[in-house]
Amino acid sequence: MTLEGYINHCRDRLDNAMGRVLPDHSDVSERLVSAIRYSIFNGGKRIRPLLVYAACQSVGGCESNADPAACAIELIHAYSLIHDDLPAMDDDDLRRGKPTCHKAYDEATAILAGDAMQSLAFELLSHEHMMPDSFLSDKQRLLLIKNLSCASGHGGMVGGQAMDLESVGIELSRDQLALMHQHKTGALIRASVTMGAISHSTVEDWQIRQLDSYANAIGLAFQVQDDILDVVADTNTLGKQQGADQALDKPTYVSILGLEAAREYAMSLCDTAIQSLSDFDDLAQPLRQLAGYIIERRY
Template identity: 55%
Template sequence: MSNPSSDFPHWIQQQLGRVEQALSDWVGRDAPHALGEAMRYAVLDGGKRLRPLLVLAACEATDGLQSAALRAACSVELIHAYSLVHDDMPCMDNDVLRRGKPTVHVAYGEASALLAGDALQALAFELLTPDASEEDIPSAMQATLCRLLARAAGSHGMAGGQAIDLASVGVALTRPELQRMHALKTGALLQASVVMGAACSNASSATHTALQQYGAAIGLAFQVVDDILDVTADSQTLGKTAGKDAANDKPTYVSLLGLDASRAYARQLHEEAVQALQASGLERTDTLRALADLVIERAF
């Protein structure tokens, strides 16, 4: 693995500041008070913000439109946040801890949690379609970003993967079946983050293909690392309930491959991501490389 540039921590701090300010400005301000409060609780003051960082890094690497990328970054994070709110509810994973604090349905009740998730999902697409008085973002770019996000969030992506996950409790999945589940449930939105950042530019089709491959490798690596951390880290470190997958008899890479083999697979996926960047034809990929390192280093 590489040593991230000395500028990388500064870049992260700067971009996180942009994202946090934009989310604070855009989330729940005009909603009815109780709903807005639950929406802001679900989104603000927590989370790694990996998906927004991937959007912004891909946009920078391809010399894209920064104003569009910031909206895309926040939109991806809103979809991610809504999915966590719904996944944590009693009808799904029934979890009580997220990002180091009580889950939304614990703090605000199930009905408010359901509505907050619904509203966050709708807001994600509203942010991607500003009128000319807000941002000068080409309509074709807006449409492309909406399609990419919708596909990654729906039955061909996150929601489809979650459906497979719910149907797989107590089931011994094969490795290809497990990989497909996670490629949809977790990987699709991470991959979309990279592709949406590139979609804010006029990057070549070859560059887009390489970045899709990078995003696919990072998306799957993130889930492998999550499975590793579920059995090696405690709840305080994770910010969510540790050991939940094993307790619920869910198939994971660790349960299928074992801990050492899962770590080896994470390293392999990291290498695939690096190779994709090398094939992208882009000159400035240091930030994307450093983000790939961060994904993997959580498990080692």
């Protein structure tokens, strides 16, 4: 299967699984349910679920066991985008080429939709009846919850977002910028890979270590490419406002390294990621291809 075919297959699988676990009506608030579904099914690259499925495959696992982790990681990611776009944070009007959740609905509904998506992520990891085709032990479920909670909280994504907000107008060193993005972006990407691996019933310690090395590299590469695209891409292609980071006076890899050096750094991180998988067989080929896809994407 080509990489494009694999990506489309995983996206379709994720969307079908999401359709089964997301509420489609509510006796309490139809508006809230509508906002949740709007934010999940408004496009998006689905990079994190792709990594879940690919990592699970790399250690010999099956897709059905990876469905809970794939859905949970996308729910957390989507909730974080809703909150990031709010006026109190980045104050964005566009997300994936469409009005952001608080623009399509209102700020209060957007906040509540994000809150609901966050709790749903942990609900589907902990309740086997929500995805009965996934056969995960209690130990696996606890490990999945542990990884996702650590990656999404103050020691991970949320902490990185706080550092990002506090860094506006401040000149950061390269090490400080890496620290911020290892939390804001990298933590959830690393969790995606680890959660995919532990969705398989048997995974070796060396596999977890090497997969984490891979994920750490592509997590940074993803952010470097985001910073590059903020400079070179247009709004229609990005699906969000081009030049937003510069307008907000945020430190980026392009502002610190320059455009060409940032491109070279992204390529070196891609090489590091692929090298981390040298002990894996052909089952890890989608992970190798996704490393290249991450730094070659145009949005």
